[in-house]
Amino acid sequence: MFGARRRRQREMERRLRELDWLDQNYGLGYLPPVPPPPPRKDPSRLAGAIALVIVAGVTTSAVFAMQPGIFPDRVHELLGTSPERLLPARDIPSGPGEFSFMATQPESDDPVGYDPCQVIEVALNVEGAPEDAQHLVETAIDNTSQATGLRFEFIGTTEDRDFENMGMDDPVLVMWSDEDEAPDLAEEIAGVGGSYRVSPFGGGKQRYVTGFVILDRDAYDDMRSGAMRQAIVDHEFGHLVGLGHVDDPRQLMHERGGFVTAYGDGDLAGLAQLGAIDCR
Ligand SMILES: [Zn+2]
Incomplete structure (x- = not known):
C-alpha cells in the first residue's frame, strides 16, 4: 500500500501505539533496573547488556480491518478450508527451566505469537552493522525457526530504519544502532527486540505481525566472542x-x-509453545 491511504494508516497506527505504550509500559516497567556498568573488557559480562523493550501492540480492530492481507484467510474461512502450518510444530520439551511470555491473550494465559501459517520476513539494514551481521541474523533465524517451527525468510537488505513506525506488511527490521537513534540502547544495553500485535476484527486471538531487533554498535565493536555475538x-x-x-x-x-x-530447556519449551499456536 502506498500514498495517502498508507500514510493515514501509519498515522493512525502511530497514535494508537502511543496510547498503548502509555497503557502498557508503566505497568510492566519500561526498562529493567540497570545495575552499574560492568567492566567492558570482560566480554561475558558485557553480554549482560541485554534488555527487554516492551513493544506496544496495535490492538484495534480498525487497523486490522483496513489490511488487505486478511483477505486470503477470509477466503479460507468462506470455503471452509483452513490454512496449513508451513513447518511442523515442535514437541514441547519438559525440563526444570523457566520461561515467560512477552504477552498473553486478554482472556486466557495463551501466549501472543506469530501465525505459524505465515512466513516471517526479515530484512537487515547494514548501515553501521558489523561485517558478520548477515551471518548473525541468518543463524538467529535458523536457531529460532528450529526451536519454534515458525518459518522465516531472510529477504535481504533494507534502507528502512524507522522501527517506531512500522506497517503490518513490513518485514521484521534488524539493524545496529546507538542510543541517539534508539534510546533503549542507553548505557550497557546491548540489544532490544519485540513485535507489534493486532487483534482480529470482531474478536479472536491477538497475533504478532512484524517487529524489530536492534543491536548496539558499540557493544559489537568491543565484543570478540563469536558465541556471545550470536547469543545476543x-x-x-x-x-x-x-x-x-x-x-x-x-x-x-x-x-x-x-x-x-544458546537457548536452554526453559527457552526451548517456551519457544515450542509459541510456535504451536493455532493459525489465524
Ligand atoms: Zn532481553
Missing part, C-alpha cells in the same frame, strides 16, 4: 517471537544473559 541476537529473536525474561540463569532469556550462549 538469538536472545532478541526470542523476544521477537514472544519470549520474555526469566530469573533462571540457565536460560538465554535471563535478563542479564552471559551465563549461557
Whole structure:
C-alpha cells in the first residue's frame, strides 16, 4: 500500500501505539533496573547488556480491518478450508527451566505469537552493522525457526530504519544502532527486540505481525566472542517471537544473559509453545 491511504494508516497506527505504550509500559516497567556498568573488557559480562523493550501492540480492530492481507484467510474461512502450518510444530520439551511470555491473550494465559501459517520476513539494514551481521541474523533465524517451527525468510537488505513506525506488511527490521537513534540502547544495553500485535476484527486471538531487533554498535565493536555475538541476537529473536525474561540463569532469556550462549530447556519449551499456536 502506498500514498495517502498508507500514510493515514501509519498515522493512525502511530497514535494508537502511543496510547498503548502509555497503557502498557508503566505497568510492566519500561526498562529493567540497570545495575552499574560492568567492566567492558570482560566480554561475558558485557553480554549482560541485554534488555527487554516492551513493544506496544496495535490492538484495534480498525487497523486490522483496513489490511488487505486478511483477505486470503477470509477466503479460507468462506470455503471452509483452513490454512496449513508451513513447518511442523515442535514437541514441547519438559525440563526444570523457566520461561515467560512477552504477552498473553486478554482472556486466557495463551501466549501472543506469530501465525505459524505465515512466513516471517526479515530484512537487515547494514548501515553501521558489523561485517558478520548477515551471518548473525541468518543463524538467529535458523536457531529460532528450529526451536519454534515458525518459518522465516531472510529477504535481504533494507534502507528502512524507522522501527517506531512500522506497517503490518513490513518485514521484521534488524539493524545496529546507538542510543541517539534508539534510546533503549542507553548505557550497557546491548540489544532490544519485540513485535507489534493486532487483534482480529470482531474478536479472536491477538497475533504478532512484524517487529524489530536492534543491536548496539558499540557493544559489537568491543565484543570478540563469536558465541556471545550470536547469543545476543538469538536472545532478541526470542523476544521477537514472544519470549520474555526469566530469573533462571540457565536460560538465554535471563535478563542479564552471559551465563549461557544458546537457548536452554526453559527457552526451548517456551519457544515450542509459541510456535504451536493455532493459525489465524
Ligand atoms: Zn532481553
